[in-house]
Amino acid sequence: MDYRQITDSYSVSPQIEPGDVSAIKAAGFKSVICNRPDDEQPGQPSHDAVKAAVEAAGLTFRYIPVISGQMTMDNVEDQAKVLGEIEGPVLAYCRSGTRCTNLYAAIQQMKG
Structure with a gap:
């Protein structure tokens, strides 16, 4: 499983598969956020x-789909709300991890 640690409590990764969950748990993650809409690409779980x-x-698990290249303030606020509610460390995933990273950066800017 390939992931990038952004902070001690937030990491991002490309698309995960159900078979990756044991490695995710073994890595110490407590929560997973999916930022990838279903059916974005044929064959994705x-x-x-x-x-x-x-x-x-x-x-x-939480599902906050973000359309590639079309992140909205609602997406940012939803992600921030969920991060305040769930236990970390959190692994967020999308197609490449970029949307998850951009959401986190937008949340940090929103905080000031």
């Missing part, structure tokens, strides 16, 4: 499939 595996492993 649905967020429901990933959610089922994440929750079966005892981790928390």
Whole structure:
């Protein structure tokens, strides 16, 4: 599993598969956020499939889809709200990890 640590409590990764969840849990993550809309690319696992595996492993899952290149203030606010509610460390994923990184940066700018 390939991920980039942004802070001690927030990391990002490209698309994950249900089979990656054991490695995610072993890496110490407590929560997973999917920022990738379903059906963005043929063959990608649905967020429901990933959610089922994440929750079966005892981790928390949240779905905040962000359309590539079209991040909105609602997306930023939703991500910030969820980060305030769930236990970290958090792994957020999308196609490449860039949207998740940009969301986190926007949250930090919003905080001031």
